[in-house]
Amino acid sequence: MSNRPLAAAGRLVPLLRAGLIAGIVIAAVAYPVVALTGIGAKATAHAVDQKTRVLKTALPAETSYLYAPDGKTVLTMFYEEYRQYTKLSDMSPNIQQAIVAAEDSRFYQHHGVDPKGVARAFVSNARSGGSQGASTLTMQYVRMALRDSATTPREVQEATQQTSIRKVKEMRMALDLEKELSKEQIMERYLNSAYFGHRAYGIYAASEIFFSKTPKDLTPVEAATLAGLVKSPSEYDPADSDQKEATGRRNYVLDRMSQLGYLSPDSATAAKSEPIRLKLTTPPHDCAAIPEKYNSWGFACDYLKNWWSAQPAFGANRLDRMDNLRRGGYRIVLSLDPKVQEAAEKNVGAKDATGSPFANGIVVSEPGTGRVKAMAVNRTYSLDLADNPQSSNPEAGPKVKANYPNTVAPLLGGGDLAGYQAGSTFKMFPMLAALDSGMTLSTSFNAPYRYKSAVYDGWAPSNASGAMTGQQTMWSGFGKSVNTYFVWLEEKVGADRAVRLAEQLGLRWRTDVDREQASPAKAKKWGAFTLGVSDATPLEMANAYAAIAADGRYCEAIPVQAIMNRDGTPATYATPGGLHREVAKPRCRQVVSADAARAATDAARCPTGDTPARGSCGGWSTADSVRGTVGRPVAGKTGTTDSTRSAWFVGYTPELAAASFISDPDNPFNAVGDGQSQIPIQAVSQTLRDGLKGTPTRQFTPPSDAIVG
Numbered sequence: 001m002s003n004r005p006l007a008a009a010g011r012l013v014p015l016l017r018a019g020l021i022a023g024i025v026i027a028a029v030a031y032p033v034v035a036l037t038g039i040g041a042k043a044t045a046h047a048v049d050q051k052t053r054v055l056k057t058a059l060p061a062e063t064s065y066l067y068a069p070d071g072k073t074v075l076t077m078f079y080e081e082y083r084q085y086t087k088l089s090d091m092s093p094n095i096q097q098a099i100v101a102a103e104d105s106r107f108y109q110h111h112g113v114d115p116k117g118v119a120r121a122f123v124s125n126a127r128s129g130g131s132q133g134a135s136t137l138t139m140q141y142v143r144m145a146l147r148d149s150a151t152t153p154r155e156v157q158e159a160t161q162q163t164s165i166r167k168v169k170e171m172r173m174a175l176d177l178e179k180e181l182s183k184e185q186i187m188e189r190y191l192n193s194a195y196f197g198h199r200a201y202g203i204y205a206a207s208e209i210f211f212s213k214t215p216k217d218l219t220p221v222e223a224a225t226l227a228g229l230v231k232s233p234s235e236y237d238p239a240d241s242d243q244k245e246a247t248g249r250r251n252y253v254l255d256r257m258s259q260l261g262y263l264s265p266d267s268a269t270a271a272k273s274e275p276i277r278l279k280l281t282t283p284p285h286d287c288a289a290i291p292e293k294y295n296s297w298g299f300a301c302d303y304l305k306n307w308w309s310a311q312p313a314f315g316a317n318r319l320d321r322m323d324n325l326r327r328g329g330y331r332i333v334l335s336l337d338p339k340v341q342e343a344a345e346k347n348v349g350a351k352d353a354t355g356s357p358f359a360n361g362i363v364v365s366e367p368g369t370g371r372v373k374a375m376a377v378n379r380t381y382s383l384d385l386a387d388n389p390q391s392s393n394p395e396a397g398p399k400v401k402a403n404y405p406n407t408v409a410p411l412l413g414g415g416d417l418a419g420y421q422a423g424s425t426f427k428m429f430p431m432l433a434a435l436d437s438g439m440t441l442s443t444s445f446n447a448p449y450r451y452k453s454a455v456y457d458g459w460a461p462s463n464a465s466g467a468m469t470g471q472q473t474m475w476s477g478f479g480k481s482v483n484t485y486f487v488w489l490e491e492k493v494g495a496d497r498a499v500r501l502a503e504q505l506g507l508r509w510r511t512d513v514d515r516e517q518a519s520p521a522k523a524k525k526w527g528a529f530t531l532g533v534s535d536a537t538p539l540e541m542a543n544a545y546a547a548i549a550a551d552g553r554y555c556e557a558i559p560v561q562a563i564m565n566r567d568g569t570p571a572t573y574a575t576p577g578g579l580h581r582e583v584a585k586p587r588c589r590q591v592v593s594a595d596a597a598r599a600a601t602d603a604a605r606c607p608t609g610d611t612p613a614r615g616s617c618g619g620w621s622t623a624d625s626v627r628g629t630v631g632r633p634v635a636g637k638t639g640t641t642d643s644t645r646s647a648w649f650v651g652y653t654p655e656l657a658a659a660s661f662i663s664d665p666d667n668p669f670n671a672v673g674d675g676q677s678q679i680p681i682q683a684v685s686q687t688l689r690d691g692l693k694g695t696p697t698r699q700f701t702p703p704s705d706a707i708v709g
């Protein structure tokens with residue numbers, strides 16, 4: 001008996017099976033609920049409907065942009081998927097036609113699922129053993145949208161797994177979606193969701209990365225090249241040295257465009273003869289990609305990220321908030337003032353003095369808003385530490401690199417570094433607490449060279465010089481930085497009260513020792529607090545002193561002047577009372593009375609060589625050159641630690657507050673030395689001078705008679 005009939009029958013069985021399967025799928029198109037239960041899917045029609053409703057409003061991840069204060073200059077971008085959502089009206093018809101030709105020639109005829117395409121795919125697969133997909137543009141968009149809106153690994157798997165159940169669900173949702181959205185809306189969403197390779201998600205990114213142009217300007221040849229990538233971005237990558245596969249795929253798309261009437265045969269032939277001409281662009285990503293011209297701004301960018309991660313407006317936890325930054329499509333404008341920033345960079349040698357283990361940094365804050373106006377340090381913001389020398393910390397080990405000349409460490413604050421001992425700049429806190437509790441500027445004490453404290457269990461600090469011995473008031477005691485006067489004053493007001501006030505002014509304790517000493521159980525005995533034994537950052541100190549310049553109104557430090565959502569509306573957060581406020585707006589509260597702050601400022605004019613409105617500085621001060629340099633009313637305080645391991649100066653005018661330090665961030669025991677202790681004084685006074693040049697001079701408001709005493 002001949003085997004030919006059996007062989008023919010064997011070939012027929014797969015075709016009959018394919019036809020049966022195609023019939024089932026077509027029935028699924030017509031009767032989706034029956035199909036879902038027949039195939040055995042557990043999801044109910046209600047669940048599918050619910051997901052379809054989500055897809056109606058789902059938007060793909062979008063790149064967030066960080067702008068300079070002019071709101072126009074792009075400094076960098078944050079993204080997980082580089083994408084900028086683009087309206088269909090801002091896309092060339094060429095790309096719309098090319099994607100139809102490449103992926104779904106019957107897009108404008110079907111209603112989400114193409115029965116002819118399904119049947120053709122099943123028959124073809126049965127014959128060849130292949131995996132022709134039959135997915136329409138709508139079905140592809142459903143898959144991409146489900147993947148992009150997934151919140152768990154399981155949802156991602158369900159959106160992309162190759163199963164019949166997933167395919168039928170996809171068909172059902174595509175049918176439902178086409179009832180809710182127009183073809184133009186689906187096309188727009190598809191072209192903003194598709195992946196084109198080289199981290200280009202969506203047509204805007206693809207146009208920019210491959211051709212350095214916008215989607216509106218794509219030619220037929222360029223559009224066909226990009227449309228051809230969607231099927232397999234790596235296989236058809238035109239950036240490969242061998243463009244054979246990319247050219248073949250592009251020419252296929254051009255032929256299909258001609259067959260569909262989008263191009264004339266002659267135009268298609270001419271287009272196919274052209275080589276693929278790329279103009280590749282690599283979009284910047286994260287703070288390390290900020291242009292060289294703005295390198296020092298990288299530290300402000302890094303602070304922005306740390307600040308963002310602490311804002312509940314952007315998510316329930318740090319991970320969610322950073323994910324939102326990379327996917328939320330925000331437009332963020334930094335608060336830096338270019339003029340003040342330039343002055344700060346110049347006066348800490350940010351571009352020329354990066355080869356020292358001693359970091360000299362400065363932060364400038366705006367009183368009344370808390371907005372950061374400058375952040376600069378004598379370091380290059382860079383991830384490349386290859387040429388950095390060995391760390392100066394002997395305990396770090398031979399392979400640990402120093403923080404200079406390159407670093408991305410948050411040396412200026414806002415991150416997880418503890419900071420640097422701030423010395424006598426802390427004397428402001430007990431003085432301000434005393435004034436706010438009712439004591440007067442004239443409060444007098446005959447300060448000895450050494451003072452033994454009964455309150456602090458016999459602790460006996462001394463002054464830096466015998467010239468500080470004698471009768472002192474708040475003016476002279478602050479101007480000369482008399483340790484024994486301020487230990488006595490702290491006893492009167494209570495060290496715990498000074499600690500709590502510092503916290504209200506934004507200081508945080510990041511070392512175990514500082515946290516223990518600041519605890520309610522120990523704070524009353526923390527006598528050395530007034531001498532600045534705690535670590536602090538210049539960001540904290542600038543903002544704390546800015547509150548005094550603002551008549552006692554403390555504003556949280558903020559690195560932005562505007563944050564806009566992807567739809568152009570301001571980003572907001574809900575207050576405990578249910579009000580919605582803009583995230584970028586100042587968040588301020590009155591911490592001490594205006595009169596107490598004005599009195600503290602009057603005393604703080606003494607260290608700078610300025611003349612207070614109401615009292616006497618006692619003949620000399622610790623930074624008497626500042627007033628002459630700044631050339632306008634100025635207040636502030638010097639600070640040094642034991643053996644001058646670090647040195648500080650915090651100064652302010654009514655318009656700006658600045659804090660500068662010099663220290664070795666790698667090794668706090670590597671002493672700066674007295675010879676460099678003037679550097680922060682110069683950095684602050686010169687930055688205030690240069691940053692305020694050309695602006696009207698403002699006067700401090702004098703304190704009242706009652707608080708003068």
